[in-house]
Each structure stands twice: as C-alpha cells, then as structure tokens.
Amino acid sequence: MIATIVDWSDLLQTIGASIVAGVGITIAFSVVIWGSARFADLRREERPGEAVAAAAVSALAAVVVATGIVFGVVVMTTK
Numbered sequence: 067m068i069a070t071i072v073d074w075s076d077l078l079q080t081i082g083a084s085i086v087a088g089v090g091i092t093i094a095f096s097v098v099i100w101g102s103a104r105f106a107d108l109r110r111e112e113r114p115g116e117a118v119a120a121a122a123v124s125a126l127a128a129v130v131v132a133t134g135i136v137f138g139v140v141v142m143t144t145k
Contacts, residue, residue, distance in 0.1 A: 091134045097127035 101124025108117035 087134065087138065091131055094127045094130040094134065098124050098131060100124075101127060 101120050101122075104120040105117050105124060108114075108120055
C-alpha cells in the first residue's frame with residue numbers, strides 16, 4: 067500500500083483561500099489609502115460633505131482589513 071504524502075484536496079483549498087484572502091485584503095487596504103487621500107483632497111477644496119463620505123469609506127475599509135487580519139490570526143491559532 068502506498069502512503070499518501072500530500073493531501074491534494076486540503077492543499078488546493080489552502081492555496082485558494084490564501085489567494086482570495088491576499089487579494090481581498092490588498093484591495094481593501096488600497097481603498098483605505100484611496101479614501102484617506104480623497105478625504106485630504108476634498109477637505110482642502112472645502113467640500114466637507116464629500117470629504118466625510120470619503121473618510122467613511124476609508125474607515126469602513128480599515129475595519130474590513132482589521133477584521134480580515136484578526137480572522138486570519140484566529141484561524142491559524144485554532145488549527
């Protein structure tokens with residue numbers, strides 16, 4: 067009987083999850099940067115309503131990034 071060295075199903079699932087998480091967190095962090103820069107530009111142009119909206123988008127994206135990081139740490143420490 068030949069021993070199984072690599073469990074391909076688990077390996078492919080891990081690769082897929084890491085790609086999705088990596089791309090997702092990267093996109094969310096880029097939205098944080100975009101929102102912060104847009105907030106500064108709009109505030110400088112004295113457009114406070116739009117600046118607040120950009121800041122809210124940036125804050126929401128920051129929450130998504132932080133949640134993703136915490137979720138990843140929790141998953142790593144419980145397995």
